[in-house]
Amino acid sequence: MHGGEEQVGFHAQHLRNVVRDFRKDNLGVNDAQAGLDLLYRLEEESGGIFFIRTLIDEEGRLKCLLWVDPRSLLTYKNFGDVVAFDTTYRTNMYAMSFVPFTGVNHHYQPVLFRFALIRDELKTTFEWVLGTWLEVVEGKTPLAIITEQDQAMTGEIQSQLPNTTHLLCSWHISNKFPEKLSTYYAKEKFKGDFNNCIYHSLTEEIFEDRRKALILKYKLEDNTWLQGLYNLKHKWIDAYTCNIFSAGQKITSRSE
Secondary structure (H helix, E strand, O other), X not given: OOOHHHHHHHHHHHHHHHHHHHHHHOOOOOHHHHHHHHHHHHHHHOOOOOEEEEEEOOOOOEEEEEEEOHHHHHHHHHHOOEEEEOOOEEOOOOOOXXXXXXXXXXXXXXXXXXXXXXXXXXXXXXXXXXXXXXXXOOOOOOOEEEEOXXXXXXXXXXXXXXXXXXXXXXXXXXXXXXXXXXXXXXXXXXXXXXHHHHHOOOOXXXXXXXXXXXXXXXXXXXXXXXXXXXXXXXXXXXXXXXXOOOOOOOOOHHHO
16 A cells, blocks of 8 residues: 555554553553553554644643544545634533544545644644644645634634635624624514625625615614624625635534
8 A cells, every 4th residue: 555545544454453452551541641642652653644743831731732643634635625623622621622623525524634632722822733733734725714713813824824715614603693782683673684684695795785774774883893793704704705615614513
């Protein structure tokens, strides 16, 4: 076997056996050390095609952990044109965010590209995660990346992926509507008018006309939150993103 076939072969033949044997040999070892030891063993067993990278803070504690198994790496090479980057899954015991990079294959099935654990969502953390990921995939950048709305993350994507289109997860945005617009949601027909403007405007011109009418009808001129979302319209409003290749993805929650 050569290239991709060799990588997938390693994954299928060795991964389960290594994990099974490791569990038998490491009963009683603390979780962090056991997890790292397992990943390093997988890296060794693979001959270097299982990637693991760590970031340790000034107190010698694990701050970030990133790993990519051979099958995920091959999957990214084949289907990595659009990547969803989700940081919303937080482990209960260690308060670290689990960050999967996901996409879809040619059957529109969810696929995994890589994984990370991060202790915070600071600019320096995203800088390390994105930079390390690009190192592992040898600089292959996606055409588009879909994330939640986060200023630190946005800045690093612009810096490290300047040729990648950055889209925002429409679900994370719309999920805030009932709370942020509760006063307006109480008004008759507002929700229907609002959804019609946001989700059913086929062109930019139709969206702009409906938005102006909505603002006048419900007196939204001073709503700074909505104005902020409008300034990001090219990242999440269908009328502005419909011509951007996203492999049919608009949300990051497919990683669930």
